[in-house]
Amino acid sequence: MTETVLKLSDVAYQWKGSGGFSIEVPRLEANKGETILLLGRSGSGKSTLLSLICGIVLPSSGSIEIAETELTALSRGARDRLRAEYIGVIFQQFNLLPFGSVMDNILLPLRFAPERRKRAGNIANEALRFCSALGLPDGIEHLSAEKLSVGQQQRVAVARALIGYPPLIVADEPTSALDVDSQAGFLDLLFQQIKEHGTSLLMVSHDPRLGEFFDRVINMEDIAKVGRVPA
């Protein structure tokens, strides 16, 4: 039987306040090691869905399981902790803390996740291993993050998401700041690392051309129902 890393069932979320919008996701699952591309235009509720999965916001009804833990039953602090332990997050761009070194940035999530830190073992060595595996030049770990190129920043962000092997990586348009050639190179590296560690990937994008890289492509419209509540 395949392990389920992410399982949403009958999730409904209602933005608080008047004129807000609502989103319903009857069903979304990700198995261990599976890579999923979630396609959607802006306003399709992608960001809200990611916030729900990451436990930043709580659904008004339904169930969200991360690595077989029911998210909705947890307190806010415990949800933050769960995110730190089990989910690696990659953003669109400007991913890194500019004043920190590359090393600081890669080790950042481990500060909030003691178990993940334990899994990572020798964390400095792990960080260096990721750096070289992602094709970053030697000695880059001491550089300040703001000195890096956008491509390098994205690779550091991947290292940061992967360190300590969280079972799920959530990526929000990580390639949108890269040109087409870099996009392919970046995805190759990302997938190589993900396959190696059996990590699941849920990536959100508006670009259907990326579909060929993924095990599964899901359109937002197919899984989510977005509604605007009249004021």
Next chain:
Amino acid sequence: MTVGMTILAIALSVALFLGVEKVRTGAKASFADTISGTDLIVGARSGSVQLLLYSVFRIGNATNNVTWQSYQDIASRREVDWIVPISLGDSHRQFRVMGTDPAFFEHYKYRQGRSLAFAQGKIMEDLFDTVIGAEVAATLNYSIGDPIVVAHGLASFTEHKDQPFQISGILERTGTPVDRTLIVSLEAIEAIHVDWRSGSQIPGQSTPVDVIRQMDLTPKAVTAALVGVESPLQTFALQRSINEYPEEPLLAILPGVALQELWSIVGIAETALLAVSAMVVVTALIGMMATIFSSLNERRREMAIFRAMGARPRTIMSMLVFEAMMTAAIGALLGLGFLYIGLIIAQPLVDQAFGLWLPIEAPGSYEIVAILAVIFAGAIVSLAPALRAYRMSVADGMMVKN
């Protein structure tokens, strides 16, 4: 950059605050150092602060004198180890002339038992010799051997022209009123008043100096006397018996007690100064608060990254508070550094100009408490922006709207 400015503002305000306190305690110590080693000051009955002011600080005037007879009576008491007479009333330019005897140079002590030392020359030998304080010499540009005419009274136009003095010695700077004093012998005071009766010169009478030298110049009265006792235990008994002296209303005071009394009056102004400098520290901290507030928007992305990595909103809040505390701590320590640099530079200058000795010591409990208080205040002040950051990071989550 902004952080640097904030730190600098805090550092300067802390340096100012600690500096004011340093000057305050320095002034207080200097004040207390004006007289040491003297157990009692005796004068005509008035107020203890008044007696202290005119006998030690040369401020104000005696209301009455102590007769020579009473002085002799006190001097001959068993408890008295030494006694030095002081006779005031005349002046030279803006400086006061003090008649005393050579024992003054032996027994007058300042700044924890330091004795007067001569920069040039020596103690007066001739009847018309005078020893002048450092400031007198510096202000009037006097040197050894210069003649001086003493004026009768203070700010008076009648001078003791017929009996000029000669400078025999110049004292080293002490930071005490001695610097602004011309010291002559008690007999000299008597000598220049030979032709005077009840405050004015007898018309037409001018006794030649040679004749004066032959006269009995035992004074009829002195203004005050400094007394040292055989044993500190006897101080109070002696003070009591002088205060109850039946022949003449006298007053004996403990210099330390009178200084305390005086300080409690002067201290109000000092406290006000301290309060103002404390307000400057508060202003700098509020400046820091404003800086944190204005930086919050720029830092939304940073906060979102922290949130995405699993940081709780509370963690973000405490990070901001911690940052503010670090800023305050660095500022306060830098301020302490500024204080010491300032002290090293200013110490000799202040000593020269005001006779105020500012000791350079390792930070005491006062400095440590002040620095801790600044750090604590920094934390308190940062709570407002930190609370806002908390709300922002709850609302933003890990998404930042560009």
